[in-house]
Amino acid sequence: xxPIFELSLxxxxxxxxxxxxxxxxAIPIATTAAARATVGTNDGENxxxxxxxxxxxxxxxxxxxxxxxTLATASFGNxxxxxxxxxxxxxxxxxxxxxxxxxxxxxxxxxPLLVVSGVAVVMVGLDGGVQTxxxxxxxxxxxxxxYSAIFAWLGLVSSHAIGFALMYVFLWEGTLSSLLSGIRxxxxxxxxxxLMEGVGGWRLDSLQDLTIELPAAIxxxxxxxxxxxxxxxxxxxxxxxx
Amino acid sequence: xxxxxxxxxxxxxxxVVAVNDVSLDVEPGITGLLGPNGAGKTTALxxxxxxxxxxxxxxxxxxxxxxxxxxVYRRLGMMSEHEAVYPFYSGRKFVELAARLHGLPDVGAAVxxxxxxxxxxxxxxxxxxxxxxxxxxxxxxxAAMVHDPEALLLDEPLNGTxxxxxxxxxxxxxxxxxxxxxxxxxxxxxxxxxxxxxRHLLMVSGKLAASGDFRAIREKLDEQPYKVRILxxxxxxxAAALMRLDTVESVSMDDGAALVLSxxxxxxxxxxxxxxxxxxxxxxxxxxxxxxxxSVFSYVVEG
Numbered sequence: 005x006x007p008i009f010e011l012s013l014x015x016x017x018x019x020x021x022x023x024x025x026x027x028x029x030a031i032p033i034a035t036t037a038a039a040r041a042t043v044g045t046n047d048g049e050n051x052x053x054x055x056x057x058x059x060x061x062x063x064x065x066x067x068x069x070x071x072x073x074t075l076a077t078a079s080f081g082n083x084x085x086x087x088x089x090x091x092x093x094x095x096x097x098x099x100x101x102x103x104x105x106x107x108x109x110x111x112x113x114x115x116p117l118l119v120v121s122g123v124a125v126v127m128v129g130l131d132g133g134v135q136t137x138x139x140x141x142x143x144x145x146x147x148x149x150x151y152s153a154i155f156a157w158l159g160l161v162s163s164h165a166i167g168f169a170l171m172y173v174f175l176w177e178g179t180l181s182s183l184l185s186g187i188r189x190x191x192x193x194x195x196x197x198x199l200m201e202g203v204g205g206w207r208l209d210s211l212q213d214l215t216i217e218l219p220a221a222i223x224x225x226x227x228x229x230x231x232x233x234x235x236x237x238x239x240x241x242x243x244x245x246x
Numbered sequence: 247x248x249x250x251x252x253x254x255x256x257x258x259x260x261x262v263v264a265v266n267d268v269s270l271d272v273e274p275g276i277t278g279l280l281g282p283n284g285a286g287k288t289t290a291l292x293x294x295x296x297x298x299x300x301x302x303x304x305x306x307x308x309x310x311x312x313x314x315x316x317x318v319y320r321r322l323g324m325m326s327e328h329e330a331v332y333p334f335y336s337g338r339k340f341v342e343l344a345a346r347l348h349g350l351p352d353v354g355a356a357v358x359x360x361x362x363x364x365x366x367x368x369x370x371x372x373x374x375x376x377x378x379x380x381x382x383x384x385x386x387x388x389a390a391m392v393h394d395p396e397a398l399l400l401d402e403p404l405n406g407t408x409x410x411x412x413x414x415x416x417x418x419x420x421x422x423x424x425x426x427x428x429x430x431x432x433x434x435x436x437x438x439x440x441x442x443x444x445r446h447l448l449m450v451s452g453k454l455a456a457s458g459d460f461r462a463i464r465e466k467l468d469e470q471p472y473k474v475r476i477l478x479x480x481x482x483x484x485a486a487a488l489m490r491l492d493t494v495e496s497v498s499m500d501d502g503a504a505l506v507l508s509x510x511x512x513x514x515x516x517x518x519x520x521x522x523x524x525x526x527x528x529x530x531x532x533x534x535x536x537x538x539x540x541s542v543f544s545y546v547v548e549g
Contacts, residue, residue: 007346014334087328090297091389094324095347096316241314244298246328 008092008105015082016075016113025071025114029121032063036129054129059140060211063125064193068118068144069173072151075110077166080236081159087246103156103236111152118144139204146225147196153232154192160239181214188216192228195221248273249397249428250294255303257289264289265300266452272397272430276423278443279432286452287432288327291401294430295324308396320348323395325386327402327432333375337366337385340374344389360388363418379406384415397428404438416442435534437511471495471507474514477531478504478522487521503531 036058083089092102122140130136154172158165181191188194197214198221200206215221248271257265265286272294281287292298293305296312305311310318332340341360345353361370364384374382383406391398404412419442423429433439439446448456478484485497485504493513498505508514511534522529 007343011332011343015332086330087326088330088332090324090326090328091332091344092347093297093316094295094319095344096319096349097347098316242299244292 005097005101005105008097008102009108011092012079012106012109013112016078016109021074021078022113025074025117028067028071029117032058032067032121033124033128035062036125040129056211058129059122059125060193060197060214063118063122064143064147064196065178066173067121068147068196069151069177069192070170071118072110072114072148073155073166073169073173075114076107076152076155077159077169079106079110079156079159081163081165084160084246085163089245093240093245099237099240103233103240107152107156107233107236110156111148114152115145115148118148136204136206139200139202139206142203143196143200146199147192150192150195150225150228153229153236157232157236157239160236160243185213188214189220189224192225195224195228199225250307250399250430251305252290252294253304255290255293255300255305257286257293257298257301263452265293267303268449268452268454269303270447270454270457272428272447273445274423274426274428275444276419276429276431276442278439278446279430279449280436280439280446281432281434281449281455283434285434285449287434287449288401289452290449291324291399291430291432292326295322295399297324297326320393321396322399323390323393323397324399325383325390325401325403327405329379329382329386329405331374331382331386333373335374336371337361337374337377337381337388338370340385341370341389341392345392348393350393356392356394360392361385363391364388365414380408380411383407384411391422395427398422398430400429400431402433403431404433404435412438437515437534471509472511472514473535474506474508474511474518475500475531475533475535476504476506476518476529477502478527478529480525480527483525484521484527487525488517491517491521493517505535 036054039054039058080089083092093099119141122144123137126137126140155165155169158169162168176187177191177193181187181193194214194216197211198216198218201211201215202218202221216224250272252268252270255265255268256263268286268290279287279291289298293300294307294312296307296315296318299313305313307318308321312318312322332343335343338357338361341357342353345356345360350356358367361367364387366381366384366388369377369381374385377385383403387400387403390400404415407415419429419431423444431439431443445458446456447454476484476488481499481502481504485499485506488494488504488506489497491514493508493510495507495509497507506514518532519529
């Protein structure tokens with residue numbers, strides 16, 4: 005698995021891609037700093053609104069899934085498109101190991117940048133302490149893992165992975181999970197928010213309509229990672245490698 | 247025992263039949279898989295390597311099923327026709343990746359040996375993106391054989407190579423085959439594998455049209471004229487000179503090129519550069535036309 009992981013890290017860490025990802029991760033921090041300059045330290049209502057808009061609306065609903073999507077869809081997608089997947093499959097390496105390497109690499113690149121972004125938003129903008137920052141970090145790590153699994157699988161099954169991924173992010177995670185309460189149980193965004201609250205022991209009133217029970221969120225993340233990992237392995241075993 | 251065997255193998259994509267009820271055995275030594283473009287050679291090779299699943303039939307390589315059986319790749323190697331590589335990797339790193347994925351005990355020694363075999367030791371530390379097409383092909387071959395496979399499948403391995411590299415490649419294949427290994431080389435250019443392969447398989451329109459010793463097949467093929475397109479700085483002078491040769495049946499002009507029909511390609515190959523030199527002409531391109539090859543293969547099928 006290690007050679008495939010190293011190869012994928014190298015493939016996904018082109019300077020332009022990394023520059024764009026750093027820029028995307030910096031947007032919530034810059035927005036928080038700008039908002040913070042205009043909001044008083046004791047203005048609880050405005051802090052709550054900032055959490056809703058920047059932490060959830062910007063970072064969790066847009067930046068996190070899009071950054072992870074950019075990396076994870078390319079993880080297998082580029083191999084299929086460039087017809088280099090055979091260099092990996094024509095070896096005595098189990099399909100489980102190939103998929104693991106391909107799913108871990110985008111997560112390892114995206115996670116540090118997004119965690120830094122989330123922690124900075126909480127520390128700078130929401131007066132959060134160490135525990136809150138750690139909770140945001142845990143939530144983001146879980147989100148990156150789940151999205152990496154989903155989007156890496158998508159890159160393997162479709163040549164239009166980015167289009168489908170954007171539809172999923174904006175329609176399912178961004179819109180429907182806010183409007184229909186049942187969908188929250190099938191929403192990575194809801195899992196992340198619930199983990200942040202559960203681990204951090206903090207509570208933001210404006211985000212209550214997006215959270216679920218903590219065990220359901222933990223189970224949801226594990227289930228999503230495992231299910232899409234299994235689906236990707238199954239696909240790799242059955243597909244005709246170009 | 248055959249190294250690779252196909253039994254009643256078919257492959258179709260929707261309504262398109264790529265390979266149609268093919269049964270064949272590939273023995274140790276060098277086998278040429280010939281056929282015009284679109285004959286189903288690449289699909290057949292992909293199925294032999296386990297990259298594609300047959301729609302029907304059974305395939306075994308080295309006594310094992312190839313599909314969804316990664317362990318078979320400890321003894322089987324393949325170089326596909328797609329020339330894509332990881333351009334950011336050096337040639338050595340690329341071969342090293344293959345060696346590591348095979349779990350070889352001494353990666354460094356295996357990589358050294360494979361790169362030395364293809365004669366690219368001096369260029370091994372350069373990025374693959376800077377390689378010529380021929381160099382890339384040779385480094386890909388090094389990666390395909392880094393684990394010293396018993397059977398090697400090569401899909402159009404001579405694409406982009408120059409005549410000198412082809413001779414070197416033929417020598418390399420003969421050396422490998424002399425160690426009792428199995429090599430299957432696919433090509434749509436007859437001349438590329440004619441001299442190196444011990445046995446030939448001819449595919450046309452997804453079917454196995456003929457197989458066996460090349461001389462018998464060649465006699466049939468030689469009954470059909472072979473079409474070659476020649477570009478030079480004075481194609482009319484070249485056409486007039488070639489018309490005088492016994493080996494040339496006819497010459498016509500086509501879009502600024504001389505189109506030559508011959509039943510003796512080997513003699514024509516020797517005559518063209520000599521004629522150009524005698525006339526003081528500069529040859530810019532000499533290419534066999536696939537269309538003529540297809541007609542030759544069709545003739546074999548119909549015959």
